[in-house]
Amino acid sequence: MSCDLLPTRSHGPHYQGDVRDVLHACWDLMIFHAPCTDICVSGAKHFAAKRMDGRQQAGISFFMELWRHGERYVDKMAAEQPIGIMSSLFRKPDQIIQPWQFGHGETKATCLWLKNLPLLAPTNIVEGREARIHKMAPGPNRARERSATYQGIADAMASQWGAS
Numbered sequence: 001m002s003c004d005l006l007p008t009r010s011h012g013p014h015y016q017g018d019v020r021d022v023l024h025a026c027w028d029l030m031i032f033h034a035p036c037t038d039i040c041v042s043g044a045k046h047f048a049a050k051r052m053d054g055r056q057q058a059g060i061s062f063f064m065e066l067w068r069h070g071e072r073y074v075d076k077m078a079a080e081q082p083i084g085i086m087s088s089l090f091r092k093p094d095q096i097i098q099p100w101q102f103g104h105g106e107t108k109a110t111c112l113w114l115k116n117l118p119l120l121a122p123t124n125i126v127e128g129r130e131a132r133i134h135k136m137a138p139g140p141n142r143a144r145e146r147s148a149t150y151q152g153i154a155d156a157m158a159s160q161w162g163a164s
Helices: 040-053 054-072 142-147 153-162
Strands: 002-004 014-016 029-033 077-080 095-097 110-115
Touching: 029 054, 029 153, 040 095, 040 153, 054 077, 077 153
Parallel strands: 002 014, 029 077
Antiparallel strands: 077 110, 095 110
């Protein structure tokens, strides 16, 4: 089941709302993509303001709340975030992946912290690596587009971790 504050753009079971509403269900695998807006390095020029008004601490706290829940109650877990401050505040990620390793000709270094899961094996290494996300112009869908999980990465997670 997917969970997001926004409506789903894919098929399958989806809960639209706060993940904490469904967190205590019985899960054997949890893959979470906590909001990264206030804790990833792409927003580093705004870190001082985010620290001052509490947004950064709220992002850190939410990430850690999800991780700690998974440590206690879920057998297998992955946390996904772009390069950011969690690598120094929490711990180094177990793996850093790129979309071009999973069939997308783009760059976007993405950290994975894992519990009882193997490293994600690349499925389709492609050439033509462009920093499309980094160069994305402002617009009404920018945040959603920047935070979307690449389909090749999602498919690899499902096939490699869903069966484990």
